[in-house]
Amino acid sequence: MVLSKTASQTDVSVHSTFASRYVRTSLPRFKMPENSIPKEAAFQIINDELMLDGNPRLNLASFVTTWMEPECDKLIMAAINKNYVDMDEYPVTTELQNRCVNMIAHLFNAPLGDSETAVGVGTVGSSEAIMLAGLAFKRKWQNRRKAEGKPYDKPNIVTGANVQVCWEKFARYFEVELKEVKLREGYYVMDPEKAVELVDENTICVAAILGSTLNGEFEDVKLLNDLLIEKNKETGWDTPIHVDAASGGFIAPFLYPELEWDFRLPLVKSINVSGHKYGLVYAGIGWVIWRNKEDLPEELIFHINYLGADQPTFTLNFSKGSSQVIAQYYQLIRLGYEGYQNVMENCRENMIVLKEGLEKTGRFNIVSKDKGVPLVAFSLKDNTRHNEFEVSEMLRRFGWIVPAYTMPPDAQHITVLRVVIREDFSRTLAERLVTDIEKTLHELDSLPSRADVKTTVAGEETQKNDVVVAKKSALETQREITTAWRKFVMEKKKTNGVC
Numbered sequence: 001m002v003l004s005k006t007a008s009q010t011d012v013s014v015h016s017t018f019a020s021r022y023v024r025t026s027l028p029r030f031k032m033p034e035n036s037i038p039k040e041a042a043f044q045i046i047n048d049e050l051m052l053d054g055n056p057r058l059n060l061a062s063f064v065t066t067w068m069e070p071e072c073d074k075l076i077m078a079a080i081n082k083n084y085v086d087m088d089e090y091p092v093t094t095e096l097q098n099r100c101v102n103m104i105a106h107l108f109n110a111p112l113g114d115s116e117t118a119v120g121v122g123t124v125g126s127s128e129a130i131m132l133a134g135l136a137f138k139r140k141w142q143n144r145r146k147a148e149g150k151p152y153d154k155p156n157i158v159t160g161a162n163v164q165v166c167w168e169k170f171a172r173y174f175e176v177e178l179k180e181v182k183l184r185e186g187y188y189v190m191d192p193e194k195a196v197e198l199v200d201e202n203t204i205c206v207a208a209i210l211g212s213t214l215n216g217e218f219e220d221v222k223l224l225n226d227l228l229i230e231k232n233k234e235t236g237w238d239t240p241i242h243v244d245a246a247s248g249g250f251i252a253p254f255l256y257p258e259l260e261w262d263f264r265l266p267l268v269k270s271i272n273v274s275g276h277k278y279g280l281v282y283a284g285i286g287w288v289i290w291r292n293k294e295d296l297p298e299e300l301i302f303h304i305n306y307l308g309a310d311q312p313t314f315t316l317n318f319s320k321g322s323s324q325v326i327a328q329y330y331q332l333i334r335l336g337y338e339g340y341q342n343v344m345e346n347c348r349e350n351m352i353v354l355k356e357g358l359e360k361t362g363r364f365n366i367v368s369k370d371k372g373v374p375l376v377a378f379s380l381k382d383n384t385r386h387n388e389f390e391v392s393e394m395l396r397r398f399g400w401i402v403p404a405y406t407m408p409p410d411a412q413h414i415t416v417l418r419v420v421i422r423e424d425f426s427r428t429l430a431e432r433l434v435t436d437i438e439k440t441l442h443e444l445d446s447l448p449s450r451a452d453v454k455t456t457v458a459g460e461e462t463q464k465n466d467v468v469v470a471k472k473s474a475l476e477t478q479r480e481i482t483t484a485w486r487k488f489v490m491e492k493k494k495t496n497g498v499c
Helices: 039-050 070-078 092-108 126-147 166-173 194-200 221-236 323-361 389-397 427-445 450-465 474-496
Strands: 119-123 156-160 176-181 203-208 241-243 267-272 286-292 301-304 311-313 364-368 375-380 405-406 417-422
Touching: 070 323, 092 286, 092 323, 119 126, 126 166, 126 203, 126 267, 126 286, 126 427, 156 166, 156 194, 156 241, 166 176, 176 194, 194 203, 194 389, 203 221, 203 364, 267 405, 301 450, 323 364, 323 427, 375 389, 389 405, 389 417, 389 427
Parallel strands: 156 176, 156 203, 203 241, 241 267
Antiparallel strands: 119 286, 267 286, 301 311, 364 375, 375 417, 405 417
């Protein structure tokens, strides 16, 4: 969800050149029109506006899948009108979800018997999956504290400062204190030793990240498990682990099968994974798997019968499309272990191509690790004249969307660029991106630094007024500098022949 806002108070109507063949009047922008319009006009108006969106294939900021096979697209469209929650009406779709849950549970080495079914649920993404897992931990902790006659009003959760914002949402929405392990330069994931130091009797779980959003690095879940076992023995507590494998859950089993991060570790009680990331499904599907039934309190599961039969449900929302569940099942049986392994190996190889290309420029420090999510996070060796945000901004001229961002505390002085390697990002695109980055750097080198622009702006102000002026706020100064720099860049574009 985003908070809506009006773009302009003067432009309150939607106009379309082509739609004038069917309708002559403008449409109100923020109010429902009084009259209907032809379907051709509605399509053309919307299609025209959507042309201004970025190209999803060139959006290198996102981990989310942007391409699937045409056969799967057909299955998605065929199920677009099925509401997944109507399990009695769509029993086959429900069965496909159950198969996915069990396949993923076995992939994560859940301790299941031959005839035992896995405990898990499909969600709209890892954010919902994390909320559900967090609620299960909180309820189990509360029940245990009540049985011991101890206070249960101050739960906390321990994470690294590199966690995705959904963990902050969980803590705020469900009134759980978030205890974050701070990062430091050169170490951008949670330190297991420091995490265990923060654990106390009110800790409902420690959350480990398998594939940090910031640099793709896997946290050391095995070390965390071993340290936490020792602390639990010393204190008599029973603090568990949740693994946020949103990005890495569909990578580690295929590229690093020997890595112990999943249910092979006794304290790992639940794992979430995003089907719409390296599960290779379009946006809108996530999964959460529990180690066994005892780890999901029964009182959190609701039973309804007003859709035709008794149906258990443990979700934050109710209605949900069936398409993504079907698409996930398609990928699991279509690719199999071999296919997923081939895709992940290809992503890793393209990641290495991009990384080596950036290293050859001699202008960047590589922040990401080779072992982890296939992405390249990098920063400028010298950002005294121009910074990573300027590189990101100028790359958009070539169509690339490459995010720049600062690291969380206590490494907030580090700024990085990040390129996520997805299945549809080829070696050719990797090589072209390196070429375009080199062009961008060459052009930035020919421009004045922002410090020079700042000096120029200040000088012009003094010469123009020739009087003492009130000191401007930092925000006003920054806006003035940014405007002047952009003006200089635009003038440069008019003469450099780049279109």
